[in-house]
Amino acid sequence: MVIFRALGPFEAISDGEPLDLGGQRQQAVLARLLVAGGRAVPVSVLIDELWPGEPPAQALSTIQGYVSRLRRALEPDRAPREEASVLVSAPPGYALRADVTDVDFWHFEHLVKSDHDGPAATLERMETALALWRGPALAGFQELAWAQSEATRLDELRLLAVERRADAALRLGRTGPVIPDLEAHASAHPLREEAWRLLALALYRAGRQGDALGALRRAREALRDELGLDLGPTLQRLEQDILVQAKHLDAPHPPAGTISSGLSGGLSGGPGAAPSARDGAAAGTEALRVLIADDQALVRTGLKVILDSEPGLDLAGEAENGEQAIALVQAVRPDVVLMDIQMPRLDGLAAARRILAAEAPPKVIMMTTFGTDENLYAALRAGVSGFVLKTSAPEQLIAAIRAAVAGDALIDPAVTTHLIAAFAGRRDPAAPEGLSDSDIDLIKLVARGFTNRQIAMTLAVPEQEVADEVSALLRGLGLVDRAQLVVLAYERGLVSPGSPAA
Numbered sequence: 001m002v003i004f005r006a007l008g009p010f011e012a013i014s015d016g017e018p019l020d021l022g023g024q025r026q027q028a029v030l031a032r033l034l035v036a037g038g039r040a041v042p043v044s045v046l047i048d049e050l051w052p053g054e055p056p057a058q059a060l061s062t063i064q065g066y067v068s069r070l071r072r073a074l075e076p077d078r079a080p081r082e083e084a085s086v087l088v089s090a091p092p093g094y095a096l097r098a099d100v101t102d103v104d105f106w107h108f109e110h111l112v113k114s115d116h117d118g119p120a121a122t123l124e125r126m127e128t129a130l131a132l133w134r135g136p137a138l139a140g141f142q143e144l145a146w147a148q149s150e151a152t153r154l155d156e157l158r159l160l161a162v163e164r165r166a167d168a169a170l171r172l173g174r175t176g177p178v179i180p181d182l183e184a185h186a187s188a189h190p191l192r193e194e195a196w197r198l199l200a201l202a203l204y205r206a207g208r209q210g211d212a213l214g215a216l217r218r219a220r221e222a223l224r225d226e227l228g229l230d231l232g233p234t235l236q237r238l239e240q241d242i243l244v245q246a247k248h249l250d251a252p253h254p255p256a257g258t259i260s261s262g263l264s265g266g267l268s269g270g271p272g273a274a275p276s277a278r279d280g281a282a283a284g285t286e287a288l289r290v291l292i293a294d295d296q297a298l299v300r301t302g303l304k305v306i307l308d309s310e311p312g313l314d315l316a317g318e319a320e321n322g323e324q325a326i327a328l329v330q331a332v333r334p335d336v337v338l339m340d341i342q343m344p345r346l347d348g349l350a351a352a353r354r355i356l357a358a359e360a361p362p363k364v365i366m367m368t369t370f371g372t373d374e375n376l377y378a379a380l381r382a383g384v385s386g387f388v389l390k391t392s393a394p395e396q397l398i399a400a401i402r403a404a405v406a407g408d409a410l411i412d413p414a415v416t417t418h419l420i421a422a423f424a425g426r427r428d429p430a431a432p433e434g435l436s437d438s439d440i441d442l443i444k445l446v447a448r449g450f451t452n453r454q455i456a457m458t459l460a461v462p463e464q465e466v467a468d469e470v471s472a473l474l475r476g477l478g479l480v481d482r483a484q485l486v487v488l489a490y491e492r493g494l495v496s497p498g499s500p501a502a
Contacts, residue, residue, distance in 0.1 A: 008134025040090035210306030322346030447489035
């Protein structure tokens with residue numbers, strides 16, 4: 001029995017040993033017959049598809065020679081006049097005979113397309129199917145059109161199998177273990193709405209409501225950027241259901257003994273198991289009070305979910321415009337204000353200036369969906385303690401809040417692209433005097449939105465050393481905080497359009 005494998009490096013195996021299939025074009029004859037799925041392929045088609053454009057004059061005899069040598073390799077014990085049983089003649093061409101389970105991509109397709117009896121059977125079949133992959137399909141023949149087409153078709157089936165596996169796991173209540181795979185899947189294929197649906201649902205059931213909404217925001221951004229479209233009806237319904245914590249989203253109770261031990265490593269089994277902000281504050285650290293100011297109710301609701309799911313953060317109030325924000329700041333005295341840069345009646349930028357001009361003001365973090373370069377620059381000049389995109393992951397928003405309260409300022413890395421463009425035509429290339437090369441490198445990393453931890457990882461130095469060096473830079477340059485250091489980097493041309501982070 002011969003096993004054919006094309007989901008990765010192409011090979012045929014007999015008795016556990018790989019067979020000698022000859023050169024690349026001879027192997028391509030066998031691969032093309034496998035792609036035909038047992039159907040006959042005329043010799044004329046083989047010639048046209050193996051030599052696109054201009055086949056050689058002796059193409060027919062060459063094909064016949066390839067077939068003869070392949071038959072000897074596949075059936076070495078076959079008698080000289082005995083009919084071949086694997087690579088057979090099927091006028092006007094040839095066909096390959098094999099059982100479905102003897103050809104990896106035939107077996108894979110059969111498993112993916114088969115009907116299943118419930119999620120447990122589906123999960124088992126998808127695991128078996130995906131385990132057949134060892135690399136890109138038909139990897140050695142990508143210069144041939146037929147191989148490219150088949151590889152694309154098989155990869156689409158592979159993506160479907162990944163999603164069917166995740167869906168089955170979620171139906172069985174196995175939430176935590178699928179999240180890393182779904183994160184990678186959705187990031188690699190951002191236009192697949194089913195990938196985002198599964199990821200958001202898994203995050204919600206793991207008690208990470210803010211992250212679930214963040215995943216849907218990332219999906220919306222990808223669809224708008226690539227296709228100019230909003231979320232489809234399924235994802236829009238899911239977003240609304242998460243915001244109201246619809247009961248039908250709760251995880252089913254898995255059968256006894258089926259919960260993976262990986263769930264105990266920090267991911268809870270469902271929304272009810274997630275610690276609240278009040279639990280985090282109970283440890284003795286006073287919760288930070290955050291005021292939300294945004295004219296969009298959906299955004300405010302999403303931000304409240306993020307705050308509620310993060311230990312140590314409390315909602316101090318919410319405002320629909322700049323005037324309300326100023327009044328609420330005076331009334332409730334929050335620690336941090338999350339401020340939309342564009343709001344009716346009084347925009348966020350003007351409101352931020354007035355809030356920051358008062359005595360003992362809170363920290364202000366500006367938020368934007370798109371925003372203009374001039375607004376970003378003006379906000380930094382006004383003294384805000386951070387700038388984030390509404391489409392950023394919840395972790396970025398939480399990091400910005402904690403950085404602001406610690407006296408630092410976090411600039412969303414995605415925002416720095418706009419800032420770089422804002423200073424493209426008006427740069428003074430002279431860096432401040434007295435800075436060493438390492439100082440300039442550090443300023444560039446800060447200007448790109450790197451946190452101290454990310455800088456420490458990039459430079460392979462202790463995080464505290466980075467914090468000390470940043471503080472020393474601020475003192476030496478007479479700057480108040482990190483945001484002013486960012487402005488300096490752009491104004492002096494230390495960061496230029498398209499330049500790398502370091």
